[in-house]
Amino acid sequence: MDPVDSSAKSTPGSNGSNSASSLPGVASPPERSNSQSNKPSHIAAHRQSFAENQRYPPPSPHAHRHPSFTQQAIQDLLINPPSNRHANTRYAGRDWRDMALSELVPDEAKWADLDTSVEEATMTLLKNNTSNVVLIRKTSDSKTAISTFDPSDLNAYLLVVVGLAKPNEEHVAAYDEISKKAQSQTPISLREIQTLSRKEQLVVLPADSTLDGAIEAFGSGIHRILVTNQSREVTGVLNQLRLLEFFWNEAANFPVIDRLYGSLLRDLQIGTQQIIAINADAPLADALSLMSNEGLTSVAVVDHGLNVVGNISTADVRHLTNTTSLPLLKSSCMHFISVILSERGVERGRDSFPVFYVNPYSTLAHTVAKLVATNSHRMWVVESASPSPSAPATPLLQASHPVPTPAAAAAVGATSPPAPTILIPPTTSTSGPQSPLPGQSIAVVPSAALPGSRISGRLTGVVSLTDILNLFAKSSGLNPSDPSEQRARRRRSSSSSVRPTIEGGRTSVDIRR
Structure with a gap:
């Protein structure tokens, strides 16, 4: 279709007609005069040149076309882009408070033992870990978490290694020992760094628990919840960001949540x-x-x-x-x-x-x-x-x-810079995956x-x-x-x-x- 004909279609705010003459502000093509209609047949049959066609061109529909959106509407569109989220048959008509945690939490818990080295735990933390935490257990055959290892713990450990930590008097000896081991490239276990950072209390809920209990915990300041199966073994981790992402993607199914999104932070x-x-x-x-x-x-x-x-x-x-x-x-x-x-x-x-x-x-x-x-x-x-x-x-x-x-x-x-030495003491070698500078x-x-x-x-x-x-x-x-x-x-x-x-x-x- 010719571009001019395409632009003549109805725009938002028009009466819905596809005829160009019905659009406000768009002029109709000029009618032929009587002198043109009475031309001899041999002249009428003459094919007009491009120059002749352009001698009296019809006005472009773009010349007087009204914008489809006001400036304010465009600004609102930029600030609040239209959502492509639609009702999900899996959640439509349900009360989110009655949903089970198992519907949101996949079985993807990452584990480390107390005797696992900090280097190995760090690699587990940084590699394909959507929950951004490593669960710590006593032995490799256990499914009960006794502690966690996350970026905050890694930060606290780093400060001790480089001598920037300021421990309380009762922890000075432990901090000095960790620092000495790090400098001598001696492996350091997770057991030895349990006192470095203040731990958040572990909140454990069964997989069949409903979401209302989880959001009350998150709204109270808890950052993550450990989800267990019927045998009380931890199978997954639900954190605040994962739950917020769920409410963002599925808001169309939950009117109580969806109506809040249009409100200003000030209000x-x-x-x-x-x-x-x-x-x-x-x-x-x-x-x-x-x-x-x-x-x-x-x-x-x-x-x-x-x-x-x-x-x-x-x-x-x-x-x-x-x-x-x-x-x-x-x-x-x-x-x-x-x-x-x-x-x-x-x-x-x-x-x-x-x-x-x-x-x-x-x-x-x-x-x-x-x-x-x-x-x-x-x-x-x-x-x-x-x-x-x-x-x-x-x-x-x-x-x-x-x-x-x-x-x-x-x-x-340097033409071939040497491989960086990992700051965290290795257990075997430093040839494994490392985070380059x-x-x-x-x-x-x-x-x-x-x-x-x-x-x-x-x-x-x-x-x-x-x-x-x-x-x-x-x-x-x-x-x-x-x-x-x-x-x-x-x-x-x-x-x-x-x-x-x-x-x-x-x-x-x-x-x-």
């Missing part, structure tokens, strides 16, 4: 204004210590104007499991973020940029979509960007090029050079998975406990945890520099 009043962040110029080691000491899984990275410029989580510790990556600990947090983003761009074949923030006028749908897309535990709430009191205004505004670490510089200049094979690109990078805005709050699942539970008539109790339990006592008040108590932000 829902969820999240907290008690925030701990770290300055972009601070050493990476300070960020790792901060997360370990405060029991956090991630911290916001801000500039001197409190604008969010990035995010560092315990999951990023995987970039630091080789001895060649040790120089990164002394580099700035901003430099480390550029390393992470550069690696993501190479792995996924496209550039990446931070998307770990929302604003008070973001909808819950927008927030949940970002959490699911980035596999994050929290989104930082920001307002309009504020000027920084020092130059440069923000790391994202300058095209600064981080100074390469010695390891990265050596790798660039991104700086060795990936050019570190400043985040300012990545498409889409810009000032996000001034940090004012945070919305976590716990906050959203707590909202879902309460909206469905359930009674989760106050999540602050769990947060206080995970947070280690520290004299530095007194947080200065910013702008008369409107929000409380502790910025570590």
